[in-house]
Each structure stands twice: as C-alpha cells, then as structure tokens.
Amino acid sequence: MSVFLGIDWGGTYIKAGLVNSQGEIIRSMVYTSADLRKKKVFIKKLKSLVKELSTFKIKGVGIGAPGIINRDKGFIYYLPNIPGWKNFPLGSVLKKELKIPVFIDNDANIFALAESHYGAASGLSRAIFLTLGTGLGGAVISEGEVLKAEVSALELGHVPISLEKRLCGCGGQGCVETFVGSKYLLARYRKLKDNMTETKNIKDIFDRALRGEKQALLVWEEFSFALGMFLAGMINIFNPQVIIFGGGVSGAFRIFKPKVWQVIKKQAMWPQVKGLKLVKAKVKEAGLIGAALLAAEGIKSK
Amino acid sequence: MSVFLGIDWGGTYIKAGLVNSQGEIIRSMVYTSADLRKKKVFIKKLKSLVKELSTFKIKGVGIGAPGIINRDKGFIYYLPNIPGWKNFPLGSVLKKELKIPVFIDNDANIFALAESHYGAASGLSRAIFLTLGTGLGGAVISEGEVLKAEVSALELGHVPISLEKRLCGCGGQGCVETFVGSKYLLARYRKLKDNMTETKNIKDIFDRALRGEKQALLVWEEFSFALGMFLAGMINIFNPQVIIFGGGVSGAFRIFKPKVWQVIKKQAMWPQVKGLKLVKAKVKEAGLIGAALLAAEGIKSK
Numbered sequence A, B: 001m002s003v004f005l006g007i008d009w010g011g012t013y014i015k016a017g018l019v020n021s022q023g024e025i026i027r028s029m030v031y032t033s034a035d036l037r038k039k040k041v042f043i044k045k046l047k048s049l050v051k052e053l054s055t056f057k058i059k060g061v062g063i064g065a066p067g068i069i070n071r072d073k074g075f076i077y078y079l080p081n082i083p084g085w086k087n088f089p090l091g092s093v094l095k096k097e098l099k100i101p102v103f104i105d106n107d108a109n110i111f112a113l114a115e116s117h118y119g120a121a122s123g124l125s126r127a128i129f130l131t132l133g134t135g136l137g138g139a140v141i142s143e144g145e146v147l148k149a150e151v152s153a154l155e156l157g158h159v160p161i162s163l164e165k166r167l168c169g170c171g172g173q174g175c176v177e178t179f180v181g182s183k184y185l186l187a188r189y190r191k192l193k194d195n196m197t198e199t200k201n202i203k204d205i206f207d208r209a210l211r212g213e214k215q216a217l218l219v220w221e222e223f224s225f226a227l228g229m230f231l232a233g234m235i236n237i238f239n240p241q242v243i244i245f246g247g248g249v250s251g252a253f254r255i256f257k258p259k260v261w262q263v264i265k266k267q268a269m270w271p272q273v274k275g276l277k278l279v280k281a282k283v284k285e286a287g288l289i290g291a292a293l294l295a296a297e298g299i300k301s302k
Helices: A039-052 A090-098 A107-118 A182-192 A202-210 A214-238 A248-267 A286-300 B039-052 B090-098 B107-118 B182-192 B202-210 B214-238 B248-267 B286-300
Strands: A003-009 A013-020 A025-032 A058-065 A068-070 A075-078 A102-106 A127-132 A136-142 A242-246 A277-280 B003-009 B013-020 B025-032 B058-065 B068-070 B075-078 B102-106 B127-132 B136-142 B242-246 B277-280
Touching: A003 A039, A003 A107, A003 A286, A013 A286, A025 A286, A039 A058, A039 A090, A058 A090, A058 A107, A058 A286, A068 A102, A075 A090, A090 A102, A102 A107, A102 A286, A107 A127, A107 A136, A107 A242, A107 A286, A127 A214, A127 A248, A182 A202, A182 A214, A182 A248, A202 A214, A202 A248, A214 A242, A214 A248, A242 A248, A248 A277, B003 B039, B003 B107, B003 B286, B013 B286, B025 B286, B039 B058, B039 B090, B058 B090, B058 B107, B058 B286, B068 B102, B075 B090, B090 B102, B102 B107, B102 B286, B107 B127, B107 B136, B107 B242, B107 B286, B127 B214, B127 B248, B182 B202, B182 B214, B182 B248, B202 B214, B202 B248, B214 B242, B214 B248, B242 B248, B248 B277
Parallel strands: A003 A058, A058 A102, A127 A242, A242 A277, B003 B058, B058 B102, B127 B242, B242 B277
Antiparallel strands: A003 A013, A013 A025, A068 A075, A127 A136, B003 B013, B013 B025, B068 B075, B127 B136
C-alpha cells in the first residue's frame, strides 16, 4: 500500500498526516506552529517524525506552505506570517535529510488539489478556489489541473479592485484582500461602531448580522460587493464551472452568497457565468489530504 | 507541403492568408468587413475562396473571431461589434460547407499563438498578451500553451479595477477597458480640453504628448496608472516572463512603458516580477499566421 506524508503548515498549527492512495488519513498529529518557527527545529521535527513512522514506508512527503514559493525547486521566497524563512531551499534540504522525495506547494493550491480530487470540483475542468481568512488565498483549476506558474501561488488576494489608496500588507494598494480579509472586516466593523465594540472575531459579526444589526449587515454588504466584483473579473478570465469557498470566513457563506451572486450576475459576461455554481469547500482536512496528493502526483510524473 | 488557410476577422477588414508550416504567408487577400457582415455572404465568400485556392490542398482553416465563442464547438455566442451573429454554430456549418476541418478561436488567443511560436514569447512558458485598441483584449500563455477555457476568450479587458460606477460596454462597471480603451481615452481627452479639440485618434494624443501638451500627458499618465495596476494583478496571478503589447494603442508604447513599469514595480509582488519584460508585439500579420497555426495545431491534436 502506497502511503504519503502530508504536511499542512498553518500560521497557528502544523498538522501532519499519513494518507493512503484512497485519500484516507491513517494517522495524524498536530504541532503548535510557534514551537517549530525556527528552520532547524522544523526540519529536525520532520526528520524525527519520518523516523517514527518508518514502519509505513512513506513514498513521498508533500508540504502546503503558507507563502510565496517556487514549487519546481521547492524554494521558499518568503512566508508573510513566519519570519526567518526568506529565500530558503527547503525542498532540497529536506530531500537530503529525509531521503524521501519532497514536494512543496502553496497552501491554496493544496486545498484546490484536494477539492478537485475528492470535493466540490471533483470531475470538473475549471474551478476557482478561495480561502477566505485573515487574507485571501486562491487557486485555479484549469483543464482539470491546478494551474501552475514558476512562483507557485496565484496570488488572487493581491489583484487590485480599486484605484483608491487602501494600503495592503503586500506593499501594494487596493488589493481585493483589503476589502475581504478578516482583519480588514474587523477594522471596518469597529469603525462603524465608533470603536465601541468588543468584537474580536468574524463569527461574532456574522451572528450580529443574523440578528439584523445594521452595522454588521453593512460589513457583509460591502464585503459581498467587493468579493462579487473581484469574482466577476476572475469569471471573465477563467470561465469556471464552480467557485469554492474555504477558510474561516466562509462560515458566513449563507450571509454573503446571495449578494455575491447578484453582483456576479450583473457584472460578469453571461457566456462565462452559464452553469456556474458557488459552493462551500467540502473536503475535511483538505490541507493534509491535498499535501499527500501533491506527493503522490509528483512521484507519478517523475 | 502542408498549407493552412488563416482568417483574421476584424471589425474593419477581414484578411485571409495561405500559410505554410514554416509560418510563411504564400498568398493573402483583404475584404471589407462591412461587405461580409451577413452570415450567408460570409460563408459563401469563404466557400468560393477555398474553391479558388483548391490547387493548394488546404489541410485546415483557422479563424480568429472578434468575440465571445466556444472554441471546442466553434460556436459563436456573440460578436460585440458585428450584429446578427448571436448563438451561431459557425464551426459546424463551415465544416459541412468547406469539407475541410475548421477551427475557431478568439482573436487575442490567435495573436498570442503567433507570438508564442514566432515572436516575443517564443520559447517561453508564461506570457500575457494584450491587444490595446478600442477595447482591451487579452490572452495568457501558461506552460507554453495558450490558456484554454470553454468560452475561449480570457476577457482580460473586463476585469474590474475600480468599484466606481464607470459603465462599460459589456454591461458591467469599472472594467479596466473603461480606463485604457481608445474610445475612453479620446472621451477623456476631449473632456480635459473642454470639448475644444478636433482630435479623433489616439496617434494624435500620442503626438501631442510627445510635444509636451499638458492634457495629452495627463491622459497617458492616467492610462498608465490604470494599466499598471491591472497588470500588477495579472502578474500576481500568472507570474509571466513577458507581457506583450499589440493593437493600435501600443503605438504609444514608449510613452506609457516607463510609467507602467513604475506602477508594476510598486504594486506587484517581487517574486512574481523577477525577470519580467514588457515588449511590443513582434509578429507581422499575427492574425493570419496565428489562425493558420490554430488549424495546424488542431489537426495535429485530432
């Protein structure tokens, strides 16, 4: 039985999972990201984990990394939320240390890979996958495959949708992320409440909107307009059959979906919208399963 | 010797050309688009042309169409500037009439195909091709191939870059085309001159900018900012090695290139910009040569 080790490398937790070729998780572990922040510690931990699991004959290791990388070389340019990882050839270092083939990709691509095999894009040629969280991540399925470039991430969150001077964490301005990222939504909500609120998370703004609170509804209204306009542009480019919403903020799907649809229908070109569906992500532990799939596909195409 | 018939179907002229497998034009003809506006006349003309050229043993016909089509089916949804062509299965009709394989694609894809074989994207994996004209057309080369969807055009001109209510011909608002299309540039220039100008073409605004006229310079300044912001988004998505500028407005390349570069460098993420070049389109008669390539490739992959 072929078994692959998937690593879901998030800002808060790092999950590791042994996945078989049916996409089933055989064993999984969770680490606190802060504990593995240093490169040496991260690599040492992976090495000991592989040793620990040596009875399983792991065929390949797949890693979904939260940042800007060169997937062909397994080279990390930088990880926006994890300092100290600038310009590091993680792939070649790990390959040497683990003596197993290692494949690295951007986390959004990994999620999309899982959804395209076992989830909402299963059997489809074209899909757009979004991770709605602190920021906005994205991936595109084209002709049944995750769309690839040299720099692995299709940085959908950093497509400008406004010429206004709204500064973005990427150094640019007007990026869609500054309209839909949760940290911007929270700031907007606090401003609408004249800073007279204790709200610290998106779930709370969601609940308040469900209860009909004016300011909370306005936050989702603005969010939906911006997201809809952005998606109309992506639809006009990629002509997807489905758009899949993952990430924490997608918990508010039923609040924002109707308005996003309305904006898309008004803004996008009709032949591109024909047959389109908007759905929530379906695969549980997509980060682990997708990372294992990355390794499995990488070995197959070698 | 394999010979293909390429058709470059523009709003003003329709060009036809016999092209050999080295990409050389053996014979070419030009028709006035207005004369072939009706479907029956268009088809009849093509039929008589193929008959006229019957000594050449044409292996396939490729057509670059100015509109929204389904390339797999050769089905025309609509041609924005040519009324009467809504929902028409041109591919299957022509195949029956001509008894030669027929392939249809969006004109921007055709230009990109020619540039990727014989021009500015030759040998490269990733490129963005823009046709700057009345509107903004676009195509993307990914992994050395023209990126495909079911609806053939990647409607890059209809990606919103502003949430302002700037109405676009597509029915949407804020599309990049409303900032860079020549008809919008001309309208903007006339407004800046309080309608006290006879200027009817872009070349004139270009010449006036070269002479240092304030309003003409402002038009190109605004054009460059909008185009740069739009391209930064496309660069963050596609990580191209080259961006190729074709179409009439690209005549002003040396006026807008420096400012567009400046905006891109400020706005796009640096790993995505590394190694990028901005160049003018290189292939002469790319519409004919690309259409012939479409036919040649279509037959090969059959």
